Amino acid sequence: MPTQRFLQLTEVSEVLNISSAQAYALVRSGELPAIKVGGRGQWRVETSELENYIQRMYTETRDFVATHPFGSGQDELG
16 A cells, blocks of 8 residues: 555644644645645645654754753753
């Protein structure tokens, strides 16, 4: 079975474990590249763009931890 090229925002939110509103905000801000398709203009994110975004976030997190070894003081401890 071939892999899906494009994902709906609900699928993106599931992969990233975030809300649909947060996924929409990432797309609208341009942080996560996406396209609008169809007559109703539904957003689609290419799987390769989602993977690129995830890798960028890993890099940004690594850089943040390297420059702020004790974090920002706002850890998510639940």
